[in-house]
Amino acid sequence: LSAATEVRCSQMPTYACHRRTPLNHHNQTITNALEILARSAFFQESDVRYLGFTRAASTLKALPYKLQSVNQAKDLPWCGGHCMIVIQEILEHGMCREVEVIKNNEHYQTMELLTGIYGVGVRTAQRWFKEGIRNLSDLKTMECKLTAEQVSGLRHCKDLQQQVTLEEAERVGQLVKDTLQRFVPDVHITMTGGFRRGKEVGHDVDFLITHPNENALSGLLEDAVGWLETQGLLLYHHLKKRKPALRSASSSMDSHETCYAIVALPSSSSPWNTDIEVKKCNSEDAERIAHPESPNSLNSRTWKAVRVDLVVTPQAEHAYALLGWTGSKHFERELRRYSLREKKLSLNSHGLYDLEKLSGSLEC
Ligand code: ATP
Ligand code: MN
Ligand code: MN
Numbered sequence: 001l002s003a004a005t006e007v008r009c010s011q012m013p014t015y016a017c018h019r020r021t022p023l024n025h026h027n028q029t030i031t032n033a034l035e036i037l038a039r040s041a042f043f044q045e046s047d048v049r050y051l052g053f054t055r056a057a058s059t060l061k062a063l064p065y066k067l068q069s070v071n072q073a074k075d076l077p078w079c080g081g082h083c084m085i086v087i088q089e090i091l092e093h094g095m096c097r098e099v100e101v102i103k104n105n106e107h108y109q110t111m112e113l114l115t116g117i118y119g120v121g122v123r124t125a126q127r128w129f130k131e132g133i134r135n136l137s138d139l140k141t142m143e144c145k146l147t148a149e150q151v152s153g154l155r156h157c158k159d160l161q162q163q164v165t166l167e168e169a170e171r172v173g174q175l176v177k178d179t180l181q182r183f184v185p186d187v188h189i190t191m192t193g194g195f196r197r198g199k200e201v202g203h204d205v206d207f208l209i210t211h212p213n214e215n216a217l218s219g220l221l222e223d224a225v226g227w228l229e230t231q232g233l234l235l236y237h238h239l240k241k242r243k244p245a246l247r248s249a250s251s252s253m254d255s256h257e258t259c260y261a262i263v264a265l266p267s268s269s270s271p272w273n274t275d276i277e278v279k280k281c282n283s284e285d286a287e288r289i290a291h292p293e294s295p296n297s298l299n300s301r302t303w304k305a306v307r308v309d310l311v312v313t314p315q316a317e318h319a320y321a322l323l324g325w326t327g328s329k330h331f332e333r334e335l336r337r338y339s340l341r342e343k344k345l346s347l348n349s350h351g352l353y354d355l356e357k358l359s360g361s362l363e364c
């Protein structure tokens with residue numbers, strides 16, 4: 001290591017939003033292990049441990065070289081205690097026993113499976129685990145107790161578990177653009193989320209929608225949903241109305257008008273279909289009969305279910321929403337923590353508010 005690199009590492013900023021965090025970095029084995037520990041803590045609803053492991057992993061992702069000894073990690077932010085033991089074990093043995101045990105643990109595996117279904121959070125998955133649910137067949141027996149969101153999540157879980165490629169995301173973008181422009185020709189659409197950060201795959205595709213004239217946005221999502229439905233391209237949607245903007249960053253959820261959807265993305269040139277997969281999906285066969293006009297009615301499968309988030313913002317809030325919806329989740333959390341702790345400003349995806357000015361109602 002050069003002296004310059006050593007200096008840079010000892011000066012590693014403690015806030016993730018002050019560091020460059022590349023997708024491909026030098027300490028993947030260690031960060032993977034720490035992220036498994038973080039997920040395991042998350043599944044046990046232990047926020048403190050979840051955050052501890054997430055912060056340590058985030059620090060190591062920003063490290064510009066591969067760790068060679070545990071000594072090199074001792075001055076890094078968030079890498080003390082439990083994390084240090086994990087780092088040491090991996091450096092010495094190439095793996096961490098605790099992580100291997102977790103990966104084989106029935107609770108962890110079931111929670112991964114259940115929270116992987118759209119509409120299923122940790123609380124629900126915990127409850128189901130306690131009720132004895134261990135796999136998707138167990139869940140199908142209790143379909144009547146599921147929310148509409150979970151029924152759709154379960155129905156399309158094979159597709160939704162597959163990552164969305166950049167090429168697919170771009171085709172979703174074209175579909176969203178074609179749909180919205182039918183109603184507002186000069187609507188402004190930006191792809192956000194992981195794809196905006198340069199990722200090549202994602203679990204969904206996120207879009208921000210705005211227009212200089214707020215009236216043009218009124219009813220736009222309803223119109224878009226209606227049109228997509230007539231085309232048989234909408235497999236599920238939930239519209240969330242705009243609420244008055246929150247004046248504090250207390251919640252990570254924002255109040256923008258949003259459509260959480262599952263669309264049936266038609267394949268590009270060659271059919272996406274594999275016959276084997278179609279035969280396995282009995283529930284989709286049922287849907288094909290229920291919606292004969294949808295792409296499902298085709299004999300071979302020529303579409304893929306893709307999760308899409310559409311967020312509508314007035315132009316004045318667009319910059320904040322763009323920042324808030326670009327992610328990552330940890331970056332956003334750190335940005336808000338920095339803003340509040342160091343600048344006494346409350347940041348969310350509606351605006352930036354000065355806490356010291358009049359009950360937080362003034363924008364700066
Ligand atoms: P992936 O590629 O797996 O989709 P992602 O970074 O795009 O990863 P998302 O869950 O799609 O993850 O969220 C994108 C960003 O939007 C997150 O960083 C989060 O800060 C923000 N976000 C997501 N859902 C909401 C919500 N309901 N309210 C406010 N912000 C949200
Ligand atoms: Mn996303
Ligand atoms: Mn999303």
